[in-house]
Amino acid sequence: MSLNTPNSVLKVEQIQGRGRAIIASQPLKAGQIILVDSPILLYPASPFSSPFCHHCFKSSSSLLSCPNCNYHRFCNSTCLSNALNSSHSNWICNALSQLQRNSLLLQQPLERQLQARFLVAAYNLAINTPSNFQILLSLQGSENNDDATIASAHFLHPLISSFFSHPHTELFTLQLTSSLLAKDKLNAFGLMHPFSENDELRSVRAYGIYPNASFFNHDCLPNACRFDYVDVNPNDDRAFGCNNTDIIIRMIHDVPQGREICLSYFPVNENYSSRQKRLLEDYGFTCNCDRCNVESNWSDNESVEENGEEDEQEVMVMDDEEEEEQCENMEPSETDNNDFPHAYFFLKYMCDRTNCWGTLAPLPPKGNAVSNVMECNVCGKLKSDDDDFNVDNDKGLEGEVPMED
Numbered sequence: 118m119s120l121n122t123p124n125s126v127l128k129v130e131q132i133q134g135r136g137r138a139i140i141a142s143q144p145l146k147a148g149q150i151i152l153v154d155s156p157i158l159l160y161p162a163s164p165f166s167s168p169f170c171h172h173c174f175k176s177s178s179s180l181l182s183c184p185n186c187n188y189h190r191f192c193n194s195t196c197l198s199n200a201l202n203s204s205h206s207n208w209i210c211n212a213l214s215q216l217q218r219n220s221l222l223l224q225q226p227l228e229r230q231l232q233a234r235f236l237v238a239a240y241n242l243a244i245n246t247p248s249n250f251q252i253l254l255s256l257q258g259s260e261n262n263d264d265a266t267i268a269s270a271h272f273l274h275p276l277i278s279s280f281f282s283h284p285h286t287e288l289f290t291l292q293l294t295s296s297l298l299a300k301d302k303l304n305a306f307g308l309m310h311p312f313s314e315n316d317e318l319r320s321v322r323a324y325g326i327y328p329n330a331s332f333f334n335h336d337c338l339p340n341a342c343r344f345d346y347v348d349v350n351p352n353d354d355r356a357f358g359c360n361n362t363d364i365i366i367r368m369i370h371d372v373p374q375g376r377e378i379c380l381s382y383f384p385v386n387e388n389y390s391s392r393q394k395r396l397l398e399d400y401g402f403t404c405n406c407d408r409c410n411v412e413s414n415w416s417d418n419e420s421v422e423e424n425g426e427e428d429e430q431e432v433m434v435m436d437d438e439e440e441e442e443q444c445e446n447m448e449p450s451e452t453d454n455n456d457f458p459h460a461y462f463f464l465k466y467m468c469d470r471t472n473c474w475g476t477l478a479p480l481p482p483k484g485n486a487v488s489n490v491m492e493c494n495v496c497g498k499l500k501s502d503d504d505d506f507n508v509d510n511d512k513g514l515e516g517e518v519p520m521e522d
């Protein structure tokens with residue numbers, strides 16, 4: 118099976134115990150852009166009152182209001198007119214206007230309000246873009262959900278189905294609502310606010326369903342990572358010619374043909390037990406990647422030095438100079454058989470900026486030459502392989518040529 122993108126260097130294969138997986142169909146280079154994916158559905162992370170454009174999610178000093186509800190706002194007339202034909206159709210405009218006045222819903226936790234917002238966007242897709250709704254239905258996630266998702270479906274379905282009219286009343290069932298919620302939970306990506314060092318956590322501006330990127334499985338030491346540039350204009354070098362709501366997947370290091378390409382579903386600094394808990398509760402699987410296999414043998418009470426970690430709070434960060442010197446001389450192959458094979462990964466590919474926890478990938482190669490400038494996928498910091506050298510981000514990436522897929 119191939120991805121629904123032209124000239125893809127990737128293919129989709131079924132792997133026992135992992136479902137569909139993305140495989141390199143040719144050798145891939147560090148920094149190479151392997152996928153640019155556009156969302157089939159986006160919804161704001163603050164469900165009913167986002168200060169950003171409700172269509173493209175850019176921040177803007179002046180926003181135009183929807184002429185019907187006078188409530189949802191758009192950054193310019195193009196976004197407004199595109200939205201009126203898609204993400205803010207008459208049906209969704211009416212549904213949102215009623216939902217945001219529903220006191221029962223407004224008393225619910227934020228997570229459930231977001232689920233309501235997602236369902237309205239998903240059912241709007243079914244009504245306005247049935248082919249994209251079929252793509253959403255083909256993604257992982259079924260009606261056999263965890264108890265919390267089933268409870269949400271029971272609460273939200275009657276509310277949202279009151280906006281349907283014939284023939285949708287028969288088609289849009291409780292089971293469908295439940296399976297849509299599962300698909301959102303397993304597949305949604307967050308489009309992030311630009312990083313600020315003062316925020317401990319970089320918050321999400323909007324959630325999106327990206328049909329091709331949804332096939333990437335998780336690995337706690339990923340070989341690719343995703344970038345997004347929500348506030349950057351398409352003609353800015355940093356956006357590599359993409360739309361601002363696209364996500365761009367780039368290789369962290371070289372991989373041979375036939376290797377599975379994986380992302381990490383969350384920052385790589387999380388410790389073993391919190392990763393395992395999150396993957397089981399949120400994604401329904403037990404991770405047995407190389408890193409988890411090594412760390413499963415570490416006792417919680419063992420000292421950090423014994424485990425090869427430097428931080429008692431089990432955060433995978435290395436700032437100890439001696440340890441860094443030791444690791445600097447290691448190649449990945451040398452670390453394969455020791456107790457801390459990921460030391461090299463943390464040193465080379467984890468951002469060292471305070472509170473960032475992002476992953477570094479080289480800028481796209483020029484021809485065959487891998488760039489020695491690494492970009493952080495969270496804070497956007499640029500740093501050279503040899504030494505820290507911070508490029509003035511406002512000036513863009515002069516001379517860097519994006520690779521085609």
Ligand SMILES: C[S@@+](CC[C@H](N)C(=O)[O-])C[C@H]1O[C@@H](n2cnc3c(N)ncnc32)[C@H](O)[C@@H]1O
Nearest residue numbers: 134135136137257303331332333334335400402
């Ligand atoms: C975003 S989807 C990835 C694509 C999915 N495999 C499919 O068939 O559509 C996330 C789901 O993939 C599976 N998955 C992802 N990473 C995995 C891993 N490392 N081991 C086993 N299953 C994994 C889990 O079922 C998870 O809920």
